[in-house]
Amino acid sequence: MSTTFSQEELSSVEALKAKYPEPKAAIMPVLWMAQKKWGWLSEDVMKEVARVMELPYAHVLGVASFYTMYFKKPMGKHHVQVCTNVSCMLRGGEALYRHAKERLGIGHNQATEDGKFSLEEVECMGACGGAPMIAVNETFYENCTQQTFDAVLDGCH
Numbered sequence: 555m556s557t558t559f560s561q562e563e564l565s566s567v568e569a570l571k572a573k574y575p576e577p578k579a580a581i582m583p584v585l586w587m588a589q590k591k592w593g594w595l596s597e598d599v600m601k602e603v604a605r606v607m608e609l610p611y612a613h614v615l616g617v618a619s620f621y622t623m624y625f626k627k628p629m630g631k632h633h634v635q636v637c638t639n640v641s642c643m644l645r646g647g648e649a650l651y652r653h654a655k656e657r658l659g660i661g662h663n664q665a666t667e668d669g670k671f672s673l674e675e676v677e678c679m680g681a682c683g684g685a686p687m688i689a690v691n692e693t694f695y696e697n698c699t700q701q702t703f704d705a706v707l708d709g710c711h
């Protein structure tokens with residue numbers, strides 16, 4: 555599979571760079587663009603980001619490694635995050651995470667064999683008022699029970 559941005563995507567990269575006083579500050583949204591396109595950040599993808607950002611590969615690798623939201627290995631089509639931090643823990647987050655592991659048959663930062671789901675135990679995602687919460691890709695589900703968890707996953711195709 556090609557790991558080269560299209561002309562249209564390159565225009566988006568330039569537009570992102572233009573938003574910052576220092577173009578290299580656009581590295582995070584450009585890494586996010588890359589992850590959306592290729593699903594995860596392989597070495598070749600990070601080299602492409604380095605090329606379009608005119609940054610050393612080591613710099614790109616450093617940023618991608620620091621933030622857990624950037625995947626350094628293939629993850630599922632539906633990435634399920636379960637918060638077990640304090641507010642969520644007090645309202646059943648840990649039991650919900652155990653349920654998630656059992657239902658999916660995988661653990662933290664693992665993907666199902668068919669590539670449909672991956673699972674991540676996460677720290678607070680800033681939705682404590684709706685604890686316990688989960689996220690599937692970029693959609694948040696608050697006040698989540700095991701029943702609503704199952705219903706959300708049943709709706710993932």
Ligand code: FES
Binds near residue numbers: 638640677685
């Ligand atoms: S503790 Fe779970 S969202 Fe804040």
